[in-house]
Amino acid sequence: MKENISQALKTLASGETLIYPTDTIWGLGCDATNTEAVENIYKVKNRPDSKSLIILVDGMDMLKKYIGTVPERIERFLDTATRPTTVIYNHPTGLASNVIAGDDTVAIRIVQNDFCKALIREFGKPIVSTSANFSGAPSLSGLHEIDPLLLKQVDYIVNLPAAESKKAASQIIKLNDLGEIEFLRI
Structure with a gap:
């Protein structure tokens, strides 16, 4: 795994995919x-840049660096979530402008995968x-x-051929205008 992290870090630091x-x-x-x-990701996928992308962070500290204050209701939900959960946050800072949706939101997940967590932690x-x-x-699992x-x-x-992912994408949630959790993808 160390060699994969080392090569992935070089790739990320070089602005590659x-x-x-x-x-x-x-x-x-x-x-x-x-x-x-990020522009290269859109080109590789043949995806319109009007469709948002999900961002992964290694934990709550990194999340707060780009979001500021995480709503208490979201923190409690994430503490008890039994499956990967992506959250739509308002007014992010410090991210590439083309990962931020037109309504000034971004989708972020605190990753649970050991490889991803180690990679993101080392990348910073x-x-x-x-x-x-x-x-x-x-979507593909292997x-x-x-x-x-x-x-x-x-x-x-x-x-990492043994690293098969789950077939299901993460659930996506956000706080609505009433401060209630709304499920956008289950």
Whole structure:
């Protein structure tokens, strides 16, 4: 795993793209603070840049660096969540402008996958996590399922063949105007 983290760190620091296992599905990612790197993700996926991307952080401290105050209701929910949960937060700072939605929100998940957590912790910044597929194609749980044409377009592929991800994407929640948790994807 150390060699994969070392190579992935070089890739991220160079503003390049990578494919890696997450706590949900295999991800296509880059440095979430680098506008050009994020632009490359949209190009690789053939995805309109009007569709938002999910960002991964290693824990609450990193999350607060980009969000500021995390609503207490969200913190309590995340403390008891039994599955990976992405949260839509308002008014992020310090991220690439093209990961922030038009309504000034961003989708962020505190990752639970050991590889991702170690990678993000060593990198010291959040990374993009979008499904490792072309826009509109089904999500994949294994490295062996990823389209070979997509694999050729990224700069580094984390080679952890035993790291099969779950088939399901994360649930997505946000606080609505009444301060209640709203489920956007279950």
